Amino acid sequence: MSDLEFDYVIVGAGAAGCTLANQLSAQLDVTVCLLEAGPMDKHPTVRVPAGFTRVIGNASRTWSFETEPTVQTANRSIPLIQGKMLGGSTSLNGMVYVRGQRADFDAWAALGNPGWSYKEVLPFFRALESRTFGEPEYSGRSGPVNVTRVRWRDPACSAFMEAAVENGLPINPDYNGREQKGVDFTQATIHRRRRVSASTAFLQTATRRRNLHVVTHAVAERILFSTNRAVGVRYVRDGQPMSVKARREVIVSAGTINTARLLQISGVGDPDWLVQLGVPLVNALPGVGRNLRDHYLCTLVAGGQRFRSINQLAAWPRLGLQLARYVLGAVSILELPPPVMHCFMKSADDGRDADIQGVFTPASNHRVHSAKLDSAAGMTFGFWQHRPMSSGYVRAVSTSLCEQPLIQPNYLADERDRAVVVAGFRLMRNLLRSQSLKPYIREETLPGEHVETDEALLQFAQQTGRTAYHFVGTASMGPASNRLSVVGADLRVHRMESLRVVDASIMPQMISGNTQATTMMLALKAADIIRRQSR
Incomplete structure (x- = not known):
C-alpha cells in the first residue's frame, strides 16, 4: 500500500464514507481507497437488530470515548461510543430513521451555505x-437504504399512542414527511428483520468493483x-506504518x-492548540474541533402491569420462543430498534414544528451501566431537545491515537436548554400519567412521583442524563468569512x-432528529458536488 496511489482516499467507512465510496467508485474511470480503523461487519450480532447490546x-x-465532567452533568463523565467497523456507527446504532425538519436545512442555507x-x-x-409509505413528494421508493415501520404491537404501545392523542398530539404516519409533529411507530433502517447499515446498503455492491x-x-x-x-x-495497520497517495482528493x-x-x-x-500538541501548523482554522453539539437524552421509567413487556420476553425460557419466531419470520423482539415508538412535541406554542423528540419502549432498565433489562414488566419514556444551544469542543491532547481527546459537549450549559429539558419532563410525564396508560402503569420509578419541582427535575436530568x-x-x-467555519458549501476545507x-x-x-439519515444524505450530495467539480 505504501507505493499505491488512488484518485480518492476516504478516511472512515461509516455512514458518509461507505456512501461516498459507492458513489465515487461508480465512475469506473476513477480509483478509490477506503480506509477503516476497525474490522469487517459480518457478524450475527451486527446484522440482527437486537444484537447491538453485544456490540x-x-x-x-467500537471507539470508547467519554466527556469531560461539568456541573451540569453532576460532575459525571458520560461514556460516548462510536462504531469502529465497516458501516461505522450505522452498524451498532439504534437504527432510527429521522431526517429532521425543513427549518433545519433552510437554516443551514441562511448561514451562508448555498445549495x-x-x-x-x-x-x-x-x-x-x-420506503413503501409516505407521500411520494417527500419519500423515496427505490433507494439503497430500506426504511420500515416497527411491526411490534402490544397493549402498552396502543395505550401510548392513545395517551399522545389524549394530550393533543396527532397520529402522524410519516414524521419524515410534510410535518414532524405527532406520534407513530418508529421508522427504522431494518429490512426483512435485518439491520440496514451504510455498509450493507452501499459497500456490498461497491466492493465488487x-x-x-x-x-x-x-x-x-x-x-x-x-x-x-x-x-x-x-496510517497504521497491524502495527506497521503505511501510507497511501491521493491524486485528486483526500476526503x-x-x-x-x-x-x-x-x-x-x-x-x-x-x-494555540497545535503549539501545545507540538504539531507544525499547516492551516490556521480555529473552528476545527469547536461547535460540538449533541442531543442530551433524559428518561422516565415506570413499572408495568397487565401486559408482557420486552423485559419478560427477553428472559429464558420465553427468549427461546422469540428466537424461533425471529428465524421463522414472525414478529419478534429480536427485530426491534431500542425505541418502539416516537412522538414529536412542542415545549412552547410558538407556531413552529416540534422541538422535543420523545421515544417509548415497553421495556425498562434501572441499571445505569448495564444493558440487562429488569426482570419485572416496565416501560421507558425518553426524550431530548432537538436543537440545543449549548456547544463545546473536541481537542486532541496527543498525536498518539491511544490517548483520548478532550471531549466537552457542555450539555445544558445554556439556560434555554435547561428550560426545555424541564418542559420535556412535564410533557412526557403527562403521557405517563394519562388515562390511556393508567391501566398499564404500576408506578413511576424514575425519577419517582416525589420529584416534582422544576429544580428537582433539572437536578434529576443532570444526575442521570446521557448522550443520544x-x-x-x-x-x-x-x-x-466566518472564522469558526472549517469547510465551504462544497465541503472543501478553507484555504x-x-x-x-x-x-x-x-x-x-x-x-x-437522529443523524444517520442526514449524514448519508449529505454524502450523496457531496459525491454529486465532487463529480460535477471534477469534470
Missing part, C-alpha cells in the same frame, strides 16, 4: 431511501500535505470526534487544496 461493549468494534436548503437536499433524501480498494484495521495517523495540498494519508469521513482529532494532529486547527450519540459540528460548514470533510462534523447546527 457496544466490544472494544475491537443546502430543504428544497435542495430533499432530492438526495428521496434518492437515499426506499475493481476500482474500489477497502482496507480494514487501518488507523489513520496523519493527513500528508505538500504545502497546502493534501496528497495522501499515513475525511472519520466521524465528528475522530475527524476533528485527525485534522488537528495533521496541523489543521487552532494554532448524535455528535455534530466540529468541522462546521460556512463561508470563509486548502484537495481536502474535503464529509460527515456529521460539517453540520453547522444540530438537526431535529
Whole structure:
C-alpha cells in the first residue's frame, strides 16, 4: 500500500464514507481507497437488530470515548461510543430513521451555505431511501437504504399512542414527511428483520468493483500535505506504518470526534492548540474541533402491569420462543430498534414544528451501566431537545491515537436548554400519567412521583442524563468569512487544496432528529458536488 496511489482516499467507512465510496467508485474511470480503523461487519450480532447490546461493549468494534465532567452533568463523565467497523456507527446504532425538519436545512442555507436548503437536499433524501409509505413528494421508493415501520404491537404501545392523542398530539404516519409533529411507530433502517447499515446498503455492491480498494484495521495517523495540498494519508495497520497517495482528493469521513482529532494532529486547527500538541501548523482554522453539539437524552421509567413487556420476553425460557419466531419470520423482539415508538412535541406554542423528540419502549432498565433489562414488566419514556444551544469542543491532547481527546459537549450549559429539558419532563410525564396508560402503569420509578419541582427535575436530568450519540459540528460548514467555519458549501476545507470533510462534523447546527439519515444524505450530495467539480 505504501507505493499505491488512488484518485480518492476516504478516511472512515461509516455512514458518509461507505456512501461516498459507492458513489465515487461508480465512475469506473476513477480509483478509490477506503480506509477503516476497525474490522469487517459480518457478524450475527451486527446484522440482527437486537444484537447491538453485544456490540457496544466490544472494544475491537467500537471507539470508547467519554466527556469531560461539568456541573451540569453532576460532575459525571458520560461514556460516548462510536462504531469502529465497516458501516461505522450505522452498524451498532439504534437504527432510527429521522431526517429532521425543513427549518433545519433552510437554516443551514441562511448561514451562508448555498445549495443546502430543504428544497435542495430533499432530492438526495428521496434518492437515499426506499420506503413503501409516505407521500411520494417527500419519500423515496427505490433507494439503497430500506426504511420500515416497527411491526411490534402490544397493549402498552396502543395505550401510548392513545395517551399522545389524549394530550393533543396527532397520529402522524410519516414524521419524515410534510410535518414532524405527532406520534407513530418508529421508522427504522431494518429490512426483512435485518439491520440496514451504510455498509450493507452501499459497500456490498461497491466492493465488487475493481476500482474500489477497502482496507480494514487501518488507523489513520496523519493527513500528508505538500504545502497546502493534501496528497495522501499515513496510517497504521497491524502495527506497521503505511501510507497511501491521493491524486485528486483526500476526503475525511472519520466521524465528528475522530475527524476533528485527525485534522488537528495533521496541523489543521487552532494554532494555540497545535503549539501545545507540538504539531507544525499547516492551516490556521480555529473552528476545527469547536461547535460540538449533541442531543442530551433524559428518561422516565415506570413499572408495568397487565401486559408482557420486552423485559419478560427477553428472559429464558420465553427468549427461546422469540428466537424461533425471529428465524421463522414472525414478529419478534429480536427485530426491534431500542425505541418502539416516537412522538414529536412542542415545549412552547410558538407556531413552529416540534422541538422535543420523545421515544417509548415497553421495556425498562434501572441499571445505569448495564444493558440487562429488569426482570419485572416496565416501560421507558425518553426524550431530548432537538436543537440545543449549548456547544463545546473536541481537542486532541496527543498525536498518539491511544490517548483520548478532550471531549466537552457542555450539555445544558445554556439556560434555554435547561428550560426545555424541564418542559420535556412535564410533557412526557403527562403521557405517563394519562388515562390511556393508567391501566398499564404500576408506578413511576424514575425519577419517582416525589420529584416534582422544576429544580428537582433539572437536578434529576443532570444526575442521570446521557448522550443520544448524535455528535455534530466540529468541522462546521460556512463561508470563509466566518472564522469558526472549517469547510465551504462544497465541503472543501478553507484555504486548502484537495481536502474535503464529509460527515456529521460539517453540520453547522444540530438537526431535529437522529443523524444517520442526514449524514448519508449529505454524502450523496457531496459525491454529486465532487463529480460535477471534477469534470
